[in-house]
Amino acid sequence: DQQVKQNSPSLSVQEGRISILNCDYTNSMFDYFLWYKKYPAEGPTFLISISSIKDKNEDGRFTVFLNKSAKHLSLHIVPSQPGDSAVYFCAASKWSNDYKLSFGAGTTVTVRA
């Protein structure tokens, strides 16, 4: 049962514009959320995270928004750059002492010049 869903498999955006990636979750016990970025033939790398006590976290060009009532989070990339072309995974975790993550299926972002 997929508890973390990324319903858009792909996104194409022009360089300099905003990329918005969406993620929905079904488990109300999730209280920590992360975004990972993955290039081909490499492992995922951590991008940004947010705790359920916040509704926004910003790091440079990347901002994550959390709407707990809707069980929805989004990642905004502004402005998009060619190096942002990658697969982006949303992940979530329940508070526990094993820090296990549940991942979405990923969204492939292509930034057009």
Place this chain on the structure above:
Amino acid sequence: NAGVTQTPKFRILKIGQSMTLQCTQDMNHNYMYWYRQDPGMGLKLIYYSVGAGITDKGEVPNGYNVSRSTTEDFPLRLELAAPSQTSVYFCASSYSGTGGLNPYEQYFGPGTRLTVT
């Protein structure tokens, strides 16, 4: 720091063969994880370990075994390989303890692409 290293990068197995995927981290992380990623799917947790000598099943453990005799190494064993185990396997690690590191932030290796035919 090399981070998380995985060997081999690629492997083709025949049905019924066995193999061990190696994973080593040099960051003194206490937590280690094994995931598989199938095409169009997210990463699914196979096994994890919260420290040397302690392992536990994840979401999809059938057909796999692990051991954690040292902090650094977390090998994944496939017994009697089946076509359903064709996938890309990722090892990851994280740290929980003093030092200010985020325990939810996992560091991933480059992956092992396994084909079973």
